[in-house]
Amino acid sequence: MKTMAWTSAGGGLVRATVGILLTGVLLGLVSCGGGGSDNRGSGGGGSAATASPAPSAGRTSTPSPAPPSPAPSRTTAGPAPAPSPTDAPRPVVWSSEPRHVDHALPGSATVVGVRSGHNVAVGIAFDRLVIEFADQVPGYDVRYVPDVRSPGEGAVVALRGQAFMEVVLFPAVAHDEAGQPTLRTPSTGGGHPSLVQYRITGDYEGYVHLGLGVDDRVGFRVLELSNPPRLAIDLAA
Helix, strand or coil, X not given: CHHHHXXXXXXXXXXXXXXXXXXXXXXXXXXXXCCCCCCCCCCCCCCCCCCCCCCCCCCCCCCCCCCCCCCCCCCCCCCXXXXXXXXXXXXXXXXXXCEEECCCCCCCEEEEEEEEEEEEECCEEEXXXXXXXXXXXXXXXXXXXXXXXXXXXXXXXXXXXXXXXXXXXXXXXXXXXXXXXXXXCCCEEECCCCEEEEEEEXXXXXXXXXXXXXXXXXXXXEEEECCCCEEEEEEEC
């Protein structure tokens, strides 16, 4: 009877001891989990909170700079384009008004040739009188006159044509120091549609005179040419 009582008492003691141990284990587990559940949560029924990672020290997040806007293109205004040439010939302005030009020369120009011809250029017909010089082109006066008169005497020079023109060259001579003519061509000519006749009418005191008989009072132009020096008088034909 004593043995059974101990056993009963010992069994109760064992159960009591086991109960105490289980209680201690449970308390330890509760104590470990009281700080909150981790992401792996092994016993609590609450949902685990996900914490946002803190930014690392020394790393500063800065926005990327926007690419620079392209500079506006600059347009430089160039010169206006030149007008395109045209195949049509430009109208030539011919005038019947007098032409007078002065040239300061170291001496007198020497006339060495007078010739004429009929020409057509860019659709325009004209008769050309060319006066050639040995050295330089002198001053000149070209104009229509009622009639051509010889210098010094004043006598009317007979010329064929309906209108008359006088050409005066200065300072100029048509002779050398010995008084001999310097002309290498005839002193008279013509026979063209407008320039009917021409002739040298005077070589006097630094002036050389020419008389022109013209078919009608037409427009004319005067050109200075070089290599050799020449004076060209164009009469519209």
